[in-house]
Amino acid sequence: MNSDPDPLVTFDGVSLGYGEFTVLRGIDLQVMPGQVVAMMGGSGSGKTTLLRAVTGQLAAQKGSIHVFGEDMARLDGEPLRAVRQRMGVLFQAGALFTDLNVFENVAFPLREHTHISEQQILERVLDKLQAVGLRHAAHLRISEISGGMARRVALARAIVLEPELILYDEPFAGLDPISLGITAQLIRTMTDQLGCASILITHDVAESFSIVDQVYLIGQGRLMAHGTPKELSASQDEYLQQFLQGRPDGPIGFHYPLTPAFERWLAARRAA
Ligand SMILES: Nc1ncnc2c1ncn2[C@@H]1O[C@H](COP(=O)(O)OP(=O)(O)OP(=O)(O)O)[C@@H](O)[C@H]1O
Numbered sequence: 001m002n003s004d005p006d007p008l009v010t011f012d013g014v015s016l017g018y019g020e021f022t023v024l025r026g027i028d029l030q031v032m033p034g035q036v037v038a039m040m041g042g043s044g045s046g047k048t049t050l051l052r053a054v055t056g057q058l059a060a061q062k063g064s065i066h067v068f069g070e071d072m073a074r075l076d077g078e079p080l081r082a083v084r085q086r087m088g089v090l091f092q093a094g095a096l097f098t099d100l101n102v103f104e105n106v107a108f109p110l111r112e113h114t115h116i117s118e119q120q121i122l123e124r125v126l127d128k129l130q131a132v133g134l135r136h137a138a139h140l141r142i143s144e145i146s147g148g149m150a151r152r153v154a155l156a157r158a159i160v161l162e163p164e165l166i167l168y169d170e171p172f173a174g175l176d177p178i179s180l181g182i183t184a185q186l187i188r189t190m191t192d193q194l195g196c197a198s199i200l201i202t203h204d205v206a207e208s209f210s211i212v213d214q215v216y217l218i219g220q221g222r223l224m225a226h227g228t229p230k231e232l233s234a235s236q237d238e239y240l241q242q243f244l245q246g247r248p249d250g251p252i253g254f255h256y257p258l259t260p261a262f263e264r265w266l267a268a269r270r271a272a
Pocket residue numbers: 018021023041042043044045046047048049050
């Protein structure tokens with residue numbers, strides 16, 4: 001009997017981009033149940049683009065993407081919605097509803113997507129708020145909580161449907177060192193408690209390396225490195241070391257790449 005679990009996400013030779021612009025080429029990756037995986041790379045390297053491909057907002061230009069065993073290129077309408085419902089997504093801004101209190105914000109997906117009773121909603125929401133340390137803040141208005149607390153409410157909302165996969169877009173951005181450490185630990189414990197997998201986009205090497213199982217580093221339009229934090233830290237690769245140490249000079253470029261679209265725009269401007 002083969003007891004290996006199936007991957008939740010598989011990219012096989014994937015190219016991604018917008019129109020004629022290809023951002024990433026030849027991406028192979030796998031996310032297994034129980035794993036926390038970091039997608040890292042410089043600004044504009046394509047991390048958010050990768051996340052959009054996982055949610056099915058962006059189709060592969062080449063190669064194949066499977067999520068929960070489903071070929072994303074073949075899904076739309078109701079089957080695509082069903083796949084998305086198995087994911088929790090935590091966007092950078094968090095986007096809480098300011099006219100609802102903490103409890104109602106977290107209850108929102110349950111009211112939208114399930115038919116469970118008010119009593120069950122109450123228990124489920126309090127349980128998730130407990131997990132992020134905010135059970136006793138359930139009654140507060142969004143204007144009454146801090147930015148760091150708002151992130152945790154957004155996290156509780158992202159997990160309230162008990163997803164099999166959670167996607168985090170820069171969960172550490174703008175957090176003070178303590179909130180940052182708490183958020184990182186929460187991502188790890190949420191993943192372990194729910195038995196799901198988590199993918200996080202981040203620039204934060206120290207914090208993410210302390211909690212993730214796998215790191216994918218993208219740059220120069222491709223996958224530059226992949227491995228455990230320990231493997232990557234031990235690598236002698238110049239690009240990787242520049243990224244990990246945050247050095248300004250090295251093979252990582254600062255300039256946005258030249259594209260035919262820019263050349264056409266400039267030619268038109270000059271001709272005007
Ligand atoms: N909707 C879009 N249409 C066209 N180009 C886009 C679109 N979204 C992103 N891009 C381009 O794709 C490239 C990758 O962008 P992406 O947002 O994935 O980068 P990122 O790694 O998440 O960056 P950052 O860390 O700065 O948020 C950039 O060059 C960007 O200009």
